[in-house]
Structures are given as C-alpha cells and as structure tokens.
Amino acid sequence: MSLESLQSYLAADMRAVDQVIRESLHSDVVLIRQVSEYIINSGGKRLRPALVLLSAGCFNYSGRAHHELAAVVEFIHTATLLHDDVVDESELRRGRETANALFGNAASVLVGDFLYSRAFQMMVGVADMEAMRILSDATNTIAEGEVLQLLNCHDPDIDEENYLRVIRYKTAKLFEAAGRLGAVIGNGTEEEKDALGRYGMHLGTAFQLIDDVLDYSGDFLKTGKNIGDDLAEGKPTLPLLYAMKHGTPDQAASIRLAIEHGGLTEFQSVLAAIKDTNALQYTREAAQRETRMANSAISCLADSNSKTALLQLSAFAVDRSF
Numbered sequence: 001m002s003l004e005s006l007q008s009y010l011a012a013d014m015r016a017v018d019q020v021i022r023e024s025l026h027s028d029v030v031l032i033r034q035v036s037e038y039i040i041n042s043g044g045k046r047l048r049p050a051l052v053l054l055s056a057g058c059f060n061y062s063g064r065a066h067h068e069l070a071a072v073v074e075f076i077h078t079a080t081l082l083h084d085d086v087v088d089e090s091e092l093r094r095g096r097e098t099a100n101a102l103f104g105n106a107a108s109v110l111v112g113d114f115l116y117s118r119a120f121q122m123m124v125g126v127a128d129m130e131a132m133r134i135l136s137d138a139t140n141t142i143a144e145g146e147v148l149q150l151l152n153c154h155d156p157d158i159d160e161e162n163y164l165r166v167i168r169y170k171t172a173k174l175f176e177a178a179g180r181l182g183a184v185i186g187n188g189t190e191e192e193k194d195a196l197g198r199y200g201m202h203l204g205t206a207f208q209l210i211d212d213v214l215d216y217s218g219d220f221l222k223t224g225k226n227i228g229d230d231l232a233e234g235k236p237t238l239p240l241l242y243a244m245k246h247g248t249p250d251q252a253a254s255i256r257l258a259i260e261h262g263g264l265t266e267f268q269s270v271l272a273a274i275k276d277t278n279a280l281q282y283t284r285e286a287a288q289r290e291t292r293m294a295n296s297a298i299s300c301l302a303d304s305n306s307k308t309a310l311l312q313l314s315a316f317a318v319d320r321s322f
C-alpha cells in the first residue's frame with residue numbers, strides 16, 4: 001500500500017482528526033499558535049495517528065474517542081520533534097526550516113511543553129483510565145529514550161543491543177501505544193491489546209531502522225533531510241555499528257573518528273565502508289525481520305479491511321524511500 005492509498009482509505013477519519021487538532025491548538029498566545037501550526041502542518045506522514053485509527057477499525061469502533069486519541073498521539077510526537085531539533089541543533093526537517101531555526105530554541109522548547117500538556121488535557125477528556133495509563137507510560141519512556149540517545153551520541157562503543165533499546169524507547173514506544181489504544185477503546189481482549197501493541201512496537205522499530213538507511217542513501221527531495229545528518233551529529237546508528245564491526249581496521253578507525261567528533265570530514269570514507277560491508281542491506285534485513293514479527297503479532301485478529309491495511313502499512317514502512 002502506498003502512503004497515498006492509506007491516506008485515501010483513512011481520509012474521512014483523518015479529516016476528523018485534523019479538526020480535533022485545529023480546535024485543540026487554540027491558544028490566546030499568538031506564538032504558541034504560530035509554532036504549533038507550523039510544525040503540525042509541515043507534511044508529516046501521520047503514521048502514528050493512522051495506527052490508532054486502524055487498530056480501532058479492527059474492532060469496528062464507531063465512536064469519536066479514536067479521533068481524540070489519534071490527535072493526542074500526534075501532539076506527543078510533535079512535542080518530541082520540537083525538543084529533538086533543539087537538542088540536535090537541526091536546521092532542516094521535511095525539507096523546511098525547523099521550528100527552532102525559525103522561531104528560536106526557547107520558543108520550540110516551550111511550545112513543545114504546551115503540546116505535551118495539551119495532550120494530557122485531551123486524554124483526560126477521553127476519560128479512559130487504561131488509555132491514560134498507556135499514554136502517560138509511553139511519554140515517560142520516550143523521555144528516557146531521548147536521554148539515552150543523548151548519552152550515546154559520540155560513543156562509538158555502543159553495541160547493537162543498546163542501540164535497539166534506544167529505538168524501542170524513543171520511537172517504537174509511541175507506535176506501540178497507538179496500536180494498543182485502538183484495541184482499548186474497541187473493547188478488544190487482553191490478547192488483542194497485546195497483539196496490536198506488539199505490532200506497533202515492531203512497526204516503529206522497522207520504521208526507525210529504515211530512517212537509518214535513508215540517512216546514507218536517501219534523496220533530499222524525498223526525505224527532506226541531507227544525507228549524513230546523523231553522522232554530522234555523532235549518532236552511532238546501525239549502519240555505522242555494522243560497518244565498524246565488519247570493515248577493515250582503517251575503516252573502523254575512520255567511523256570511530258566520525259562518531260566521536262561529529263561533522264562530515266570523514267563522510268566519504270564512512271560511505272565507502274558502509275558500501276563495502278553491505279551495512280545498509282543488513283539494516284534493511286533487520287527492518288524486514290521486525291515487520292514480519294509485526295505481521296505475525298496480529299495473526300490472531302479477525303480479517304477486516306483495517307487488518308489488511310495494517311499488513312500493507314508494515315510493507316510500506318520498509319519499502320519507502322522517504
């Protein structure tokens with residue numbers, strides 16, 4: 001399924017989610033509205049809210065809580081982007097200036113805080129204690145993941161297990177929450193809630209691993225990111241860890257130097273090492289394993305159009321070029 005096909009399938013529900021987002025962004029403080037609307041309208045894929053909608057669709061849910069919770073998930077995600085870009089000192093996201101580049105670091109951090117607090121106001125409004133627990137736990141885990149990533153920056157000695165731990169915390173946890181939320185409001189069984197939670201966790205892991213691949217192979221016009229941004233920030237992603245382990249001693253030394261000091265002075269030699277060791281293929285295969293586990297997790301669900309869309313979404317996650 002292409003992203004366009006998924007968006008078409010969910011068009012009516014996404015319009016309802018967008019309406020909730022617009023209404024919930026209201027603030028008497030002009031700068032909050034400006035920054036929030038800038039980042040929300042900057043062309044994201046909306047996969048996390050889509051996952052809330054699809055998981056609820058597996059149970060033929062017909063209320064409005066899935067729209068509210070999908071917007072909550074998008075607000076939490078957006079808040080993490082605002083904070084991440086400040087920490088990473090990023091200037092581009094999705095081909096546009098980051099909010100911190102445009103409005104300044106202070107505004108980005110504080111508006112990120114506004115989005116977090118507004119998300120919690122909205123989840124209280126849904127009045128489902130299990131949903132609130134899922135989202136509050138996820139938000140706390142994401143914060144832990146952000147700190148772990150900060151600690152791992154410029155550290156070439158991190159191993160694959162610990163790198164995947166960062167992904168599970170920082171990225172996959174919100175996907176996991178999104179999948180579980182739909183089952184909660186759809187009155188799924190504990191088995192079904194766990195199944196959609198595992199689906200989301202594996203999907204989110206695969207999604208981040210493909211982002212790692214695209215950082216060394218993507219097209220700026222499609223990804224909106226410059227190749228090598230992660231390397232410039234000293235982030236030891238999986239392609240680097242694999243190439244460092246399986247490359248020549250000189251290649252390993254070059255990658256280690258690049259991670260320790262950041263910047264792009266070693267970029268060409270790092271790219272050559274990644275190519276020589278087939279590190280991108282290794283990372284793609286890791287992502288494909290995650291999507292197979294995602295698909296296996298929801299085998300217990302009854303067949304439906306939403307389940308079919310979930311299976312196709314996992315294919316999109318690893319086949320995408322942006």
